[in-house]
Amino acid sequence: MKRDGLKKAIVGVLGAATILGALSGCSSNSQKPAETTSAKASEESKKEETSSATAQSGSETTAAAEPVTIYAATGGSPKPFTFVDSSNQLTGHNIELIKAVFDRLPQYKLEIEVTDFPSIFAGLDSDRYQIGVNNFAKNEKRKEKYLFTDPIFANEYVAVFAKGNKKAESINTWEDLSGLKTISQSGINITTALENYNTANPQKAINIEYSEEDLVLQIQDVEAGKYDFVLMDKPMYEYYEKEFNFNVTGVSISSDVAKDLMEEPYSYLIVSKGNEKLVEDLNQALKEVIEDGTSKEINLKWFGSDYSPSYK
Secondary structure, eight states, X not given: OHHHHHHHHHHHHHHHHHHHHHHHHHHHHHHHHHHHHHHHHHHXXXXXXXXHHHHHHHHHHHHHHSOEEEEEEEOOOSTTTSEEOTTSOEESHHHHHHHHHHTTXXXXXXXXXXXXHHHHHHHHHHTSOSEEEEEEOOOHHHHHHEEEOSOSEEOOEEEEEETTOGGGSOBOSXXXXXXXXXXXXXXXXXXXXXXXXXXXXXXXXXXXXXXXXXXXXXXXXXXXXXXXXXXXEHHHHHHHHHHHOOSEEEEEBOHHHHHHHOSSSXXXXXXXXXXXXXXXXXXXHHHHHHHTTHHHHHHHHHHSSOOOXXXX
16 A cells, blocks of 8 residues: 555656646747747848938939939020031030030039020020020119029120221210121110110111021121121130231221110020029039139130139
8 A cells, every 4th residue: 555655656756746737838938939939030130221321322322423414405596606517526616615514513414406596585584495595784674584503604706897897996875886887686785786876876777687597607798898886795806817817807896886785794604483492502603613623724725815804
């Protein structure tokens, strides 16, 4: 009987140990999957964060790599400011200068289109073009409709006569040109000044014939006696005179007449309304182009003299 009691006691102890072992095993096994699941979730979260950060970084890189396209329009004349050369390439002072400006503006991509002169303004009005590049002067009418950059060119004017013309001695006032015949393109600042004078002085008017002729042909017509004179930029006249050796003379005009021709003695890029930030960026790049001597190099190439404006 004692032996049976001892047996029962041993069996009881072993049974309890087995039960405890089983319970311990269950506890251990039930915790491991939870820990593994938690680790996996944490790992997945980190992957998602990394993926999100990579996507955001990629988006920012793509945005930085995609500059805003800016469309500029030019009439392709007058030479040497803007023209299409014998290789059918658009070139000239204004064209090289605006390209140099945009070389310093990686946030933009420049596209230049050649169109007829009136279409430059129509395109700016509709924002088809953001920039007009045609050696533009500033006047009240243009200031109402467009934005202007800082000056790109310091300008002067001359009246071109055939050699031997007695009227070619000096141009002190508009009346020195009254009764004479000239040729000019519609819509440019020279023509506007002539029209304003005629409106105010109908009895002493200057006879204007409107034409889209290239300035070289206009000078030839003056040389041949078809017209008495033509008004033009002094740098342009000097360029043509050197290239074609015309039998004409360029007469400097007085400051009073010059002021009517050009409110300020400069040329500009004109910009469509609503693009104030673009003007700000263009002005900064223009300053760099002038200060680092790039503008001077371009001027010397085309004119033999530096007509860069001073921003001091």
